[in-house]
Amino acid sequence: MIMHRCCKLIWLFLLFCLPFFKANAQIIDFYTSIKVEKDQLITERSYEIQINSKETEWLSHIEIPYKNGDDLEILEASIYKNGMEVRKLRKKDIETRNDISDISFFEDRYVKEFDLVWNDFPYRIKYSYKTVTNKFMYVARWFPVRNFNLPVLNAKLKVEIPKDYEVTMEYSKDLSFDSSTNDDIQTYSWKLPKSFKFEKEAFAAPFMELVPNVAVVPKKFHYGENGSFGSWKGMGEWQTALIQDADVLPNYEKYKIDKLLEGITDQKEIINTLYHYLQDNTRYINVAIDVGGLKPYPASFVCEKKYGDCKGLTIYMKAMLNHVGIKSYYTLINAGDNSARINENLPSQQFNHVFLAVPMENDTIWLENTSNYLPPNYMGTFTQNRTALFVDGEQTELIKTKALTLADVLERNKYDFYLDNTGSGTAKITKILRGETFENYRAYDLYFSDEEKAQRLAKDLQVEHFKLKDWKLDKMHRDSTSMTIHLDLDLEKQFTSYGNLKTLKVFPMYFFNLEKPGDRNYGIRINFPVNKLEEITFHFPTENNEIEMPEPVNIVTDYGNYSEVYALKGNLVTVKREFQLFRGDYPVEKYPDFHGFLQGISQAQKNAIIVLN
């Protein structure tokens, strides 16, 4: 499914796509040694893994990533049983294939893969490999974990650099650190003081912020161009050089744009027109070769092919604006709905996406150029409320994107159920979507077939026993930040009889499935708010005075609110409910309280049963 695309700026991120599994194995030892020698980065990694059961046997499938142009040497790969080596990997058992991420069409990255399987448990596997590269932006970006839920008993990182090689370092205080100097070599080392295991939790910060880690960044580097990580300004200058001259349109395109903009004078309207032109004529295709992870294809390439990745499409948009004399700025961001926050003390490549800032007199217009469906200047869940790097040569600076507010994400749903005495009937539903669901449905509207749209609409309804008879996604103005959808349902079996009791269960709004407070390790993070207002009206054929409705609910907390109110009027029962979840970061101590809030909502929804007689 296409939702948001975020281009991969650097292959390092591969390491963070951790598969999930349950513990029944251990990393006995994970050792990384990194050396900088003559502008080359030489990395050796070795793993010793104990596999105790069939469940974790898949860990014996090894994949070693490398990039075209890098040297890779597999140093060791063996199976050990009771301390004895029982099998060595043979060269012919190694497969090589391209390693292309889901969002990419082509990348010049590869993996070597092989299996180290033994017949009875437990057994150990050891493997190590060495890579040499001259294209790097981190000397070390180290996390002492390999997979979620897999305990690591020992992990050590050693970094050796020439004394005159300048670096900036940041590392977690919960790692033990050591350093020494020998002749011309400076050695740093870090170690896990005790075994460590990372478990994923809901409503928590991303893995990269929670796991102990080390970052060693070179002050000076060469990646496409010479660059400096001495400051954010330095990084900006390098990025400026990398995109230098890329934002120029071919002449025939200039002519086309001049014609397109004939008679338009208002700056905002010009920007919108060009943005719509971009949306209607390009598509997102990511091809990353060599330094293509960070250096965009020039606007002329994108213009010719009418496709590109975030960098290419952004440069193309920038080139169009350039042509009409509007200044715009390439802006780096770490996109995603739960992305690691930028460490502002460590100027370095922490970004995975690029978009465009167009400063206006009083405001800045933001353009997300990989989206064919979002309105101009829409700051969605993908990029809102975070630090970004506004690239402008010497004037480069960190900026903060605006945050989605409760009003920005307010979703209003109106349900009318017309029921007969048997619990069959019809329903008319109108939903006004904003925020995340708006973003999703705009994408569905554009990319899904009618059948897929119908399936999705049905899936997103919590109502039971219905058939989707008809539906419509309103053709809103393309710059609208809300979307209205209409659904017509045929209903049956809405009533449940318990003996002579006839009841109607009000369908739920949300279900939460969270770990119990005792199992929680990390604090709470809610990146953007949720705000939902629903009115459900049940139209019964006749007035009914025997109806018994649930008690109203009103939960007010620091994290958000939930309320539901029932009203009977003639033959109508109306349920009004409201749910708000606020943006926020809370320490782990608050988790039981937060958990209680969501449990309270679940409980209220379980109790939402109207007794009809």
Added chain:
Amino acid sequence: MKKFLLSIVILVMNFSVSAQNFDKEFGVISEEEIALTEYEKDPDAEAVVLFDVGESFFNETDNGYDIRMVRTRRMKILKQSGTNFAEMAIPFYVDGYGATEKVKSIEAFTYNVENGQPVKKALDQSTIYEEQLSNNWRVKKFAFPDVKEGSIVEVKYVLETPFLFNLPDWKFQNVIPTVYSQYTVRMIPFYEYIFLAKGIKQFDYHNSTVSEQKRKETVGVIGVEFRESINTYAMKDIPAFNDETFMASPNDYIMQLDFQLSKITYLRDRTREVIPTWDVLKEEFLDSDNFGKYVKDGSKLAKKIFKDELIVEGMNETEKIKTIIDYVKTNFKWNETIRLYASKSAKEFLAHKTGSSAEMNLFLTAMLQEAEIDAHPVILSTRSNGKFSIDYPLVQQFNNVAVIINGENPILTDATDPFLAFNRIPVYSLNGKGLVIDKGNLQWVLLENNSPSIENHTIFIDVDTETLTANAEIFIQNTEYSSQEYKEFFNNDESNLTEYFETKELTDIEGIKTYNYDKAESPYAVAFKAKSEILKLKDKIIVTPFLNFPLKENILKKDERRYPIDFVYPKIEAFSSTVNIPEGYKISSIPESFEDNFISYKVSQDEEKIILKAEFKLAAEYEAKDYKKLKAIFNKMISRFNEQIVFEPI
């Protein structure tokens, strides 16, 4: 504007007469194709293949022939969501010893209408990428330039292959609808092929003719003149193939034409049959280093095992069989790869203790034979590999090995899965028939299992009216493949099981005990205690007797079905619940008993308790025509099995 509308109407009418039969010449785009905004036979289609035309021919090279396939394909993007289809991926094979297929002369164009005029844009050759899928497979891929809703894209390329046994196959059907698909093969007399047409009842067009022009083959001083035999197959208005649920392999149904080399004729009238008879094929397996000879080598190694480690003397035949199968299952480990031939020696297998399905099962055969059991390998095609045609003795159709033990009641076995009983083969091997590889007469065995896999839930519920809790004792027992699946999935791990039961809205799960995890022949059972919330409405107490174990949502989603519904093996979902009538309460309502061919539901009661027994039976396969009925049966089962008991105060 009016005129425009009119012309569309006329166009549409024309189409219905001519079945949207467009020009098929590369580079010639008709106005009809440009005007097309919807494919009338599938208005929801996001894109449509307008034509896909291929021609294969034999090309003389310095040392014989290679085959070249020229393919032209044109597509119309009908909706913006269809732009994803404007990418090409052309796979080709590299054998690793110097011989390789090649994809050449790629020409691709995008046509758009700008200012009322069609504008043609060529593919930039530098944007063709080569992806390595594995050691042997590569793919040439590219994205068409300048694609949007309404674009027409077309491509022409040549696939060159030195592998004469591998005349390029042809798929007529795609994930989007196809207006016209045609494949022509120009044969030369030296190589004969047979073809297998899958998913096709009848070609819309089929023609065989000979070429007008003569070709000449010279070897030394001998020269032969010959004509090509030209065979053309075409299909039109081919629906999209986009439902792959409850299907062993799309390969069994997708419309395609596969070719196999059957005979080579050399000059001087010598011929060589490439497609053997089944008997010859058997001989080849028996003689192969990686099959028959592997078994022979294995026997020598087995002799030593019987001498040193495993004593089977004195056992009766059944004991011997079980002991040997168990020995292989526990001492060797399947490396999760399915193979028809061994890829290492029996000695290496013994040393590595791990191996493919072929290595495991051929070694098992060797051990059984060494113990004087009448065992033989059975070659088969797994479910995902697709059904094979019994008309053609082609080794390429097979991809796996199992073992048969002859006797009064022949036993099919497989050493790869320790969770399966000694006389069961894995689910993926349950696919039609297999061929026994022995010296005797041709023998086929049915690869099926008719014993239903039963998942049986036995529940005792004690209702606590104070706390509104159902205190439940639950016992889940699985047989056959259900047992294997349960073991595989939960790994007998308490936390895995607890997590699963929590999804059934059970709390306070305790005292989990499991039975027969290590005994493949016996049902696997899990017993535990748990609590579940009880609903109280007014003065009534509502108990869900089967808790949340029955299915809640119909697994058959679509309204229509074109293909059989394949559940692989018969299943029985059984529930039994005993609910104590709480003190001070009486029954207000309970579910009613009933029975039909699929469902049985029996309710009985006495003064203290209610007993409910429900069963749902499912066969291994249903015909497509029964789809709607089956869907309704699932609906009925779901609604009945989730019914509740209501108690009210006395």
